[in-house]
Amino acid sequence: xxxxxxxxxxxxxxxxxxxxxxxxxxxxxxxxxxxxxxxxxxxxxxxxxxxxxxxxxxxxxxxxxxxxxxxxxxxxxxxxxxxxxxxxxxxxxxxxxxxxxxxxxxxxxxxxxxxxxxxxxxxxxxxxxxxxxxxxxxxxxxxxxxxxxxxxxxxxxxxxxxxxxxxxxxxxxxxxxxxxxxxxxxxxxxxxxxxxxxxxxxxxxxxxxxxxxxxxxxxxxxxxxxxxxxxxxxxxxxxxxxxxxxxxxxxxxxxxxxxxxxxxxxxxxxxxxxxxxxxxxxxxxxxxxxxxxxxxxxxxxxxxxxxx
Amino acid sequence: xxxxxxxxxxxxxxxxxxxxxxxxxxxxxxxxxxxxxxxxxxxxxxxxxxxxxxxxxxxxxxxxxxxxxxxxxxxxxxxxxxxxxxxxxxxxxxxxxxxxxxxxxxxxxxxxxxxxxxxxxxxxxxxxxxxxxxxxxxxxxxxxxxxxxxxxxxxxxxxxxxxxxxxxxxxxxxxxxxxxxxxxxxxxxxxxxxxxxxxxxxxxxxxxxxxxxxxxxxxxxxxxxxxxxxxxxxxxxxxxxxxxxxxxxxxxxxxxxxxxxxxxxxxxxxxxxxxxxxxxx
Numbered sequence: 001x002x003x004x005x006x007x008x009x010x011x012x013x014x015x016x017x018x019x020x021x022x023x024x025x026x027x028x029x030x031x032x033x034x035x036x037x038x039x040x041x042x043x044x045x046x047x048x049x050x051x052x053x054x055x056x057x058x059x060x061x062x063x064x065x066x067x068x069x070x071x072x073x074x075x076x077x078x079x080x081x082x083x084x085x086x087x088x089x090x091x092x093x094x095x096x097x098x099x100x101x102x103x104x105x106x107x108x109x110x111x112x113x114x115x116x117x118x119x120x121x122x123x124x125x126x127x128x129x130x131x132x133x134x135x136x137x138x139x140x141x142x143x144x145x146x147x148x149x150x151x152x153x154x155x156x157x158x159x160x161x162x163x164x165x166x167x168x169x170x171x172x173x174x175x176x177x178x179x180x181x182x183x184x185x186x187x188x189x190x191x192x193x194x195x196x197x198x199x200x201x202x203x204x205x206x207x208x209x210x211x212x213x214x215x216x217x218x219x220x221x222x223x224x225x226x227x228x229x230x231x232x233x234x235x236x237x238x239x240x241x242x243x244x245x246x247x248x249x250x251x252x253x254x255x256x257x258x259x260x261x262x263x264x265x266x267x268x269x270x271x272x273x274x275x276x277x278x279x280x281x282x283x284x285x286x287x288x289x290x291x292x293x294x295x296x297x298x299x300x301x302x303x304x305x306x307x308x
Numbered sequence: 309x310x311x312x313x314x315x316x317x318x319x320x321x322x323x324x325x326x327x328x329x330x331x332x333x334x335x336x337x338x339x340x341x342x343x344x345x346x347x348x349x350x351x352x353x354x355x356x357x358x359x360x361x362x363x364x365x366x367x368x369x370x371x372x373x374x375x376x377x378x379x380x381x382x383x384x385x386x387x388x389x390x391x392x393x394x395x396x397x398x399x400x401x402x403x404x405x406x407x408x409x410x411x412x413x414x415x416x417x418x419x420x421x422x423x424x425x426x427x428x429x430x431x432x433x434x435x436x437x438x439x440x441x442x443x444x445x446x447x448x449x450x451x452x453x454x455x456x457x458x459x460x461x462x463x464x465x466x467x468x469x470x471x472x473x474x475x476x477x478x479x480x481x482x483x484x485x486x487x488x489x490x491x492x493x494x495x496x497x498x499x500x501x502x503x504x505x506x507x508x509x510x511x512x513x514x515x516x517x518x519x520x521x522x523x524x525x526x527x528x529x530x531x532x533x534x535x536x537x538x539x540x541x542x543x544x545x546x547x548x549x550x551x552x553x554x555x556x557x558x559x560x561x562x563x564x565x566x567x568x569x570x571x572x573x574x575x576x577x578x579x580x581x582x583x584x585x586x587x588x589x
Contacts, residue, residue: 292532298553299358301365301533 005158005194007201009237010166016236018197021189021225030221033264034257044294046256047287048086049271051078055113055244055279057092059120059212065100068093072104074306079288082295088284089273090143094119095132098139113178114139117146117168120182120211126164133171143176144168145208148195150185158198165202178206178244178277181226184216189225196229200241210247212279217247223258227265234266243270246279252290255283281308319349319494321356321518322501324363325511331355336519338494341405349494352517354527357459357486360515361533364457364484367512372454372482380429383480386507387423393503394419397468400495404467418469421569425476428571432481436575440582447585452578454482455560456535459528461521463541463566467493470566471500474540475514477573483536484513488521488528493541526550529559536560536577 004017038046056075058067072091079085090111093101101112114136118124124132133144146168152160169177179199183192199207207226210217223245230241243266245258255278262270270276285305292300319338320327332353338346352360371379390397394415401411437451458478463470471493478485489497501516517524522543529537530553537554539546540563554561562576 298530298532298556299361299527301531301557303557304532 005197007158007162007197009201009239010162010169010203014236016197016201016233018190018193019228019232021193021228023189026189026225026228027221030219030224030261033224033260034220036257036260038256038260040294043256044291046259047252047291047294049259050252050255050278050287051088051284052086053271053273053276053278054088054284055090055092055246055277056088056284057212057246057279057281058097059092059094059115063094063097065097068097068100069104070306072101072110074284075110076105076108078284079291079305082291085288085291089277092143092145092279095136095139095141098136098141102140111142112140113143113145114141115145115211116141117144119145119147119180120213122147122149123151126167129164130167130171133168137171137173137175141175143178144172145178145180147180147182147211148199150182153191153195153198154186158194161195162198162202165199165204169203176205177203178208178242179204180208180211180246182211182214183209183218183222183226184214184247189221192222192225193229196226197233200230200233200239204241206242206244206277208244208246208277208279212247215248218245218249218258218279220254220257220261224261224265227262227270231266240275242275242277244277244279246277249278249280250282250286252283252287255280255287317347319347319498319518321350321352321360322498322505322514322516323356323360323512324367324515325505327501327505328356328359330519331359334519340403346403346495349498349518351519352488352524353519354524356517357488357524357527357531360486360517361457361459361528361531363512363515364486365533367510368454368456368482368484371479371484371510371513374482376430376433379480379482380426382508383426383429383476384423386503386509387419387426389503389507390419390422390500393499396499397496400499401468403495404492414466414469418472421469422472422476424569425480425574428574429480432571432574432578435571436578437580442584445587447587448582449585450580450582452481452575453581455577455579456483457533458483458485458536458538458577459525459531459534460485460487460538461525461541461543462487462489462493462497464491464493466567468496468500470541471496473567473569474538474564475500478538478577479509479513481574481578483577484515486515486517486528486534488517488519488524489541490519490521494518522546526553529554530556532557534559536562538562538564538576540564540566 092113116136117129289300334351440448
């Protein structure tokens with residue numbers, strides 16, 4: 001257990017300090033929250049909330065304008081046969097694809113998020129990363145997902161990690177900034193708690209678990225850990241920061257357990273697209289199949305949703 | 309040294325190559341023909357069926373993509389492992405009321421049946437497929453493809469031969485199976501699961517659920533990701549509406565002789581694809 005670390009928020013306000021994490025209790029609490037049973041009308045409501053909070057994502061080297069266009073159509077109208085299904089919160093793409101996404105979702109209320117800042121490793125010169133962010137904003141992105149400088153953070157250079165996020169926030173202008181901690185690489189819950197506080201103090205609008213590029217990603221204890229960091233930060237500064245889970249969330253059940261964790265930790269007012277997101281691609285199809293099951297009383301299958 | 313304390317088996321389900329308990333936590337008692345309690349077995353629920361269908365679906369493409377020769381080899385390997393467990397299968401059948409002679413005979417026939425179907429893996433295309441005479445410079449072929457995920461209601465009688473005679477024609481062509489068993493075939497099915505788990509059959513190709521077939525089958529018939537249901541071992545009283553639900557995704561409904569063996573029984577679980585190929589002259 002390490003002593004708490006103190007950060008001074010760039011947005012003003014007094015210094016904030018991290019709370020040490022009890023890993024055993026954290027995992028036990030997450031496991032307990034994940035046993036909650038959600039049925040019938042609550043299940044339908046949870047599934048719709050899940051869809052409204054999804055950042056429908058494609059981050060492949062093989063992405064094309066055509067693939068992004070079909071992703072955007074799915075984002076706007078996830079199930080063409082069922083107009084009751086809401087649109088997702090945003091589509092999340094690489095900067096090269098932003099213009100195509102912006103054109104495809106114009107006027108629909110779906111936002112365009114772009115990863116930037118040398119995603120997913122972030123190992124480029126600071127000026128290059130800032131230019132990458134500015135470029136994505138210039139192409140029309142509403143939201144920017146960057147990665148924490150884990151190299152600086154892990155070597156103890158917290159000041160540099162902090163200042164780079166602050167610079168990124170400045171480059172974003174009006175766009176929302178989500179900071180990816182890549183929790184699977186940080187080594188411990190304490191480190192994640194510290195990185196969360198650092199990112200929030202530096203001006204992040206959202207903190208996000210993972211890039212989705214490494215296997216260990218948005219686990220339930222990790223999301224609980226970050227939700228508690230957000231609660232601490234709000235208690236100490238009054239500033240409200242959003243949470244995005246991403247990576248490895250494939251089933252509707254995993255998703256609604258995240259809703260339970262966030263709702264119980266931060267309050268149900270957090271369960272809106274403004275404060276909570278789930279970065280996912282295959283999750284949406286599983287949610288749609290669950291809704292079809294509720295509607296028809298029969299189990300559905302992958303033949304009745306789109307091929308991603 | 310103390311006498312060896314017997315280790316009774318816990319009979320569980322077989323889904324995706326592993327042995328889970330039922331998610332429902334339910335069990336049921338399996339009794340011998342004399343009414344003695346033989347074992348407690350897991351009683352599968354509709355959610356176990358759902359998981360089994362998911363496992364079968366994810367295994368299906370890989371199983372079908374193997375060469376026919378390889379599928380035949382893998383199935384033959386199952387017969388080898390069954391051969392080494394002859395005593396166990398025989399004692400299961402004796403418990404179920406067979407005489408020792410009948411039990412041995414049924415085990416022999418079952419293993420022979422399985423080997424016979426394994427041999428069909430690389431022959432069924434020639435026998436069931438055709439080269440069609442057409443006018444014009446084309447070859448025209450019709451060839452069989454597996455239909456996909458098949459739910460098999462295993463017959464109660466004969467317990468072992470019926471079970472194997474219904475699973476083998478499903479999986480030999482590249483389908484994957486979810487087998488619903490119960491009653492007298494329960495222990496034969498669980499023992500077969502142990503054979504499958506220790507042979508080379510990929511996880512998910514055969515999944516075995518024990519419990520009430522009548523409870524599971526309506527869910528299987530309505531399941532939109534199931535391609536065919538074999539009702540050979542379905543209990544009486546399965547409602548017409550439940551069977552009619554199978555029409556929604558055009559499932560193949562199969563009813564067959566539980567002891568029968570025929571290449572056309574493989575054909576029950578196949579789709580025929582016809583292609584035209586230019587001869588090039």
